[in-house]
Amino acid sequence: ISHSVNPSLDFKTVMMATSEVKATCFLCTAFDAEVTWLMDSKVIPSSKVKQAANTTHMVSEVTFSSSQWKQLKHITCRAVHKCFSPSEKTVNFAEPAVTAPLVEIRRSLPDLLKRNSAVLECDITQLSSSDLYVTFQANGVDISDRQFVDLPETPGLHSISRRFTVPQKYWKNDTSFTCKVNQGFFMNPTMDLFVGPSEESGPQRLICSGWGFNPQIKWFYESQQRSLSTDEISMNADGRVAVTSQLHIPQTEWKTGKVFTCEVSDKSLNINVRKDISLCSGKIKT
Missing domain, CATH: 2.60.40.10 (Immunoglobulins)
Known part of the structure; x- marks a missing residue:
């Protein structure tokens, strides 16, 4: 008799250079769970959802236009499997209005x-x-x-x-x-790190996003810097810069459970922040 735990679920969003926003749900589970996306409590049609799965995890993602994203109040990723209780995560976008000083x-x-x-x-x-x-x-x-x-x-x-x-x-x-x-112009750098969808036979994608005045991204494994594969940069109207970097890891290396580190630095402010991630870590360590 094998014993398994309720699937752990992580939910991330990333702004792409094509004026689109991609929301990604990462489930650490060996079971084929049913994933449902809800936009302001309304179910998103499955035809707009892209999913991939292998023996260790499954990934579900949905892409919005920037205009749709700005109108969202909240978005939910819900995972259901007959053997476990439902699991879901919701991101709320309602922010208090910033008053003029x-x-x-x-x-x-x-x-x-x-x-x-x-x-x-x-x-x-x-x-x-x-x-x-x-x-x-x-x-x-x-x-x-x-x-x-x-x-x-x-x-x-x-x-x-x-x-x-x-x-x-x-x-x-x-x-x-x-x-x-x-x-809100010279802000300390912030970041987000998560596992991106990948084909079972292809390399595993790690996605790191950083925000700030002039953020720069570096990847590390055991203190050794790794080369990145893609780098996308955009700027908001207030001058805040968003950078997204992807690192492609061979599946044979990823499945060993090695820990990879993303570092977002801002030389103009002399500040850097780091996060670690590994196979099915569930939690991202700061």
């Missing part, structure tokens, strides 16, 4: 009393949790360096203040000063 700029009275000094103070309130930077401008042109702010990941809105000493060459009657807040 309130910005107030003024001259600093204490510094004014010192004479020969023009110091601007910028008070910024109603900030949501997001990376941002502040610049001071004269007649719409930056005259200060970018002052980066990393807000805490806590609920509610935040307030900050920044100061800038105005160079004397800008002390003119026709000069107007502005405090400019730039949100």
Whole structure:
């Protein structure tokens, strides 16, 4: 009598360079489970679903246009087998609206009393949790360096203040000063790593996606860097960059249970993040 456990299920999404979004369901099971996709609680026709299976796992995926994806509230992957209880995962896309911050700029009275000094103070309130930077401008042109702010990941809105000493060459009657807040542009890199669908006789695809200001992807096995096979790059309207990389592993090597690592780095911020994955790991270790 053989003993098996309920199939473990992982659910990932990746933005492709063709303005499409692919959602992938990975089931670690030796059984042929029935997979159903639901889009906002409505079943997606099986004709739009692509599935592949072998002796260790099965993969189901569905592709949306970017316009369809933006209208989604939630999407569900549900796996059912007669021997086990149903298993499902849902991704919700409803996000709280990001409110525009309130910005107030003024001259600093204490510094004014010192004479020969023009110091601007910028008070910024109603900030949501997001990376941002502040610049001071004269007649719409930056005259200060970018002052980066990393807000805490806590609920509610935040307030900050920044100061800038105005160079004397800008002390003119026709000069107007502005405090400019730039949100969500220089963000710490984030990533996602999962197993992609592959033919049983072909190599196993590992897919790693990274997001940030200037993310770059590297693959490793036992501290040795591996070459990548494909690399897709796109940019959102706010300047955030998305990178997707695929690593093709021979099935004989993949089935040994070796652990592979994807690293997403951003040299401009001197930050990198890593995740590991192996055959039927179920969990992705950070």
